[in-house]
Amino acid sequence: xxxxxxxxxxxxxxxxxxxxxxxxxxxxxxxxxxxxxxxxxxxxxxxxxxxxxxxxxxxxxxxxxxxxxxxxxxxxxxxxxxxxxxxxxxxxxxxxxxxxxxxxxxxxxxxxxxxxxxxxxxxxxxxxxxxxxxxxxxxxxxxxxxxxxxxxxxxxxxxxxxxxxxxxxxxxxxxxxxxxxxxxxxxxxxxxxxxxxxxxxxxxxxxxxxxxxxxxxxxxxxxxxxxxxxxxxxxxxxxxxxxxxxxxxxxxxxxxxxxxxxxxxxxxxxxxxxxxxxxxxxxxxxxxxxxxxxxxxxxxxxxxxxxxxxxxxxxxxxxxxxxxxxxxxx
Amino acid sequence: xxxxxxxxxxxxxxxxxxxxxxxxxxxxxxxxxxxxxxxxxxxxxxxxxxxxxxxxxxxxxxxxxxxxxxxxxxxxxxxxxxxxxxxxxxxxxxxxxxxxxxxxxxxxxxxxxxxxxxxxxxxxxxxxxxxxxxxxxxxxxxxxxxxxxxxxxxxxxxxxxxxxxxxxxxxxxxxxxxxxxxxxxxxxxxxxxxxxxxxxxxxxxxxxxxxxxxxxxxxxxxxxxxxxxxxxxxxxxxxxxxxxxxxxxxxxxxxxxxxxxxxxxxxxxxxxxxxxxxxxxxxxxxxxxxxxxxxxxxxxxxxxxxxxxxxxxxxxxxxxxxxxxxxxxx
Numbered sequence: 160x161x162x163x164x165x166x167x168x169x170x171x172x173x174x175x176x177x178x179x180x181x182x183x184x185x186x187x188x189x190x191x192x193x194x195x196x197x198x199x200x201x202x203x204x205x206x207x208x209x210x211x212x213x214x215x216x217x218x219x220x221x222x223x224x225x226x227x228x229x230x231x232x233x234x235x236x237x238x239x240x241x242x243x244x245x246x247x248x249x250x251x252x253x254x255x256x257x258x259x260x261x262x263x264x265x266x267x268x269x270x271x272x273x274x275x276x277x278x279x280x281x282x283x284x285x286x287x288x289x290x291x292x293x294x295x296x297x298x299x300x301x302x303x304x305x306x307x308x309x310x311x312x313x314x315x316x317x318x319x320x321x322x323x324x325x326x327x328x329x330x331x332x333x334x335x336x337x338x339x340x341x342x343x344x345x346x347x348x349x350x351x352x353x354x355x356x357x358x359x360x361x362x363x364x365x366x367x368x369x370x371x372x373x374x375x376x377x378x379x380x381x382x383x384x385x386x387x388x389x390x391x392x393x394x395x396x397x398x399x400x401x402x403x404x405x406x407x408x409x410x411x412x413x414x415x416x417x418x419x420x421x422x423x424x425x426x427x428x429x430x431x432x433x434x435x436x437x438x439x440x441x442x443x444x445x446x447x448x449x450x451x452x453x454x455x456x457x458x459x460x461x462x463x464x465x466x467x468x469x470x471x472x473x474x475x476x477x478x479x480x481x482x483x484x485x486x487x488x489x
Numbered sequence: 490x491x492x493x494x495x496x497x498x499x500x501x502x503x504x505x506x507x508x509x510x511x512x513x514x515x516x517x518x519x520x521x522x523x524x525x526x527x528x529x530x531x532x533x534x535x536x537x538x539x540x541x542x543x544x545x546x547x548x549x550x551x552x553x554x555x556x557x558x559x560x561x562x563x564x565x566x567x568x569x570x571x572x573x574x575x576x577x578x579x580x581x582x583x584x585x586x587x588x589x590x591x592x593x594x595x596x597x598x599x600x601x602x603x604x605x606x607x608x609x610x611x612x613x614x615x616x617x618x619x620x621x622x623x624x625x626x627x628x629x630x631x632x633x634x635x636x637x638x639x640x641x642x643x644x645x646x647x648x649x650x651x652x653x654x655x656x657x658x659x660x661x662x663x664x665x666x667x668x669x670x671x672x673x674x675x676x677x678x679x680x681x682x683x684x685x686x687x688x689x690x691x692x693x694x695x696x697x698x699x700x701x702x703x704x705x706x707x708x709x710x711x712x713x714x715x716x717x718x719x720x721x722x723x724x725x726x727x728x729x730x731x732x733x734x735x736x737x738x739x740x741x742x743x744x745x746x747x748x749x750x751x752x753x754x755x756x757x758x759x760x761x762x763x764x765x766x767x768x769x770x771x772x773x774x775x776x777x778x779x780x781x782x783x784x785x786x787x788x789x790x791x792x793x794x795x796x797x798x799x800x801x802x803x804x805x806x807x808x809x810x811x812x813x814x815x816x817x818x819x
Contacts, residue, residue, distance in 0.1 A: 162677075163721075173758045174758040176761045177762075177779075180777075213754060347491040422749050423781070424544065425493040428493055429507070430508075430510065431506045431507030432503075447511045457751070457789070
């Protein structure tokens, strides 16, 4: 394993320190318990907090800032943050309007966010994302996994909270977006968890893992490597099967997400294929995002996410955002 | 080789088509000869055009848009664009104020940009970037190579052109920035050129290539893998040796650039180390950029760039920019 690391045990805090320094206009890092907040605390709004294991950067800390998250709680690599992190973050960013947690649907995260929510004296609610339609039940979770669609939920709910929506209304929007968003990923290589020091799974030069999870969880099946057109067609077909009637003549946001080690040149080639396939089905892409937004450390591979838009979601997607990883309108 | 590709020969145009579709608000793709322009042609300003071999995305097409480039000319992977591309692009975006070409210092690029400039009836000038202080003379070029510092030149010169500076003045700024910018990269793995289908060079699990070029060119030497602190110290020391007196008590922009397959978590860890080392030398980082901006396809590794700032460069770095890969102020 060759990585930029001094000591695996300190890797997360050293990286978080670098993140804070590189974005000192945007974020503050708090240690023990670990959480990050906006540099300037927002006023008079629902506080939106996300979190999850590290290794998916820029998710979630990269989305802290005006128009998106108020705070993020990073766990160790591929490990849920603990309730004390969420509680400390909530106490730091609550403005009296309550806290909305956004967590990806993994057993550890669900348990720890739930526990924090129960102990917390601040009113709170949780949106669980579960956009990965590759498999139901998998390593680490019951039910569908939360993957790159989480970015869309965080962006739009963050916008709604910024605009003054109350806690219940923010949760309704988050749940709605999650219900009309579907993703599938494919891996060419495994990721390597630094503490493990070796690839999570073995895969040969002629195989791909279709439907892989962002922690290297098994997907639908191990398939034979083939041309991009065929791989992307299978992914888009599966997504449209999942979205079913909701996708009919829909206007959508298409997110092509790199899992860490796939070049932008290939991600745009994927976009080109997916766009054509969606168009052939009468679906119109009116918003897009291409890049590494929900990664699996150093995995070579990509995921596709389709989110069915309506005027409400579109408005909140388009609203100004100023974070390390997404920025427009400011 | 596992890549998202249908046919290696069409890979570039398929990717460029995807790029145009994903950023249809920003860019237009023109084929045969291949070049990309802003969607809306600018008026009454020096046109800034860059280009170079593909495989370094988002460089250069990702930097087309208001405040930065007017056009970009992509060659095939790691291959210079041809003069007809630069000429067609120049004719498309010239507003009567002339064209400034920005090219990285590689023999093929230099020859082809020079040829285009000579044949072109539009007045033009060229800024050659050569920020890589790892080696003098290398595969593909005489003199220093142009690497990630090119992004800073393109951003600031683009800003100056947008503000109405004339051709000669834009060139002076570009040359000045290049002269006070130094970069070095390090590779953990080789890149794989799609048409070659195999890694450009062999490197073992215990070795690193210090000073690697963005095409996988040899660096200063093959070294033993070691902890991040030691690797980054060697890089920062070499950069400061190169910048010499210019770096004394300087205010700088620190760019930590991923070469394609290195996770953001590690890039921020690198930033943390480099920031501390620079601070210890009395250097103040007042601007920063962390991410994949000048890549070497799928190479695992990173580069560090230090640009000495002054009020003029700082102003042009900070000015609004709206491109696919860099955006602020709009």
